[in-house]
Amino acid sequence: IMFDKADRKPISVPLFQSVANVLAEEMARMNVEELARQLDCSSKIFFILFRELAFTPTFII
Numbered sequence: 001i002m003f004d005k006a007d008r009k010p011i012s013v014p015l016f017q018s019v020a021n022v023l024a025e026e027m028a029r030m031n032v033e034e035l036a037r038q039l040d041c042s043s044k045i046f047f048i049l050f051r052e053l054a055f056t057p058t059f060i061i
Contacts, residue, residue, distance in 0.1 A: 035050070
């Protein structure tokens with residue numbers, strides 16, 4: 001449930017949220033080449049996908 005669409009905040013936090021937050025912080029410190037290497041894809045493909053996801057309103061970290 002997104003906060004802007006609900007009358008109240010969720011009662012609990014998903015079990016994976018702390019892991020997702022750590023991964024997001026680690027990935028935010030990497031450059032495109034390192035992220036591509038970690039995700040096993042070409043940097044060109046990764047950059048295109050990241051750019052598309054980062055600038056869509058549904059992208060949530």
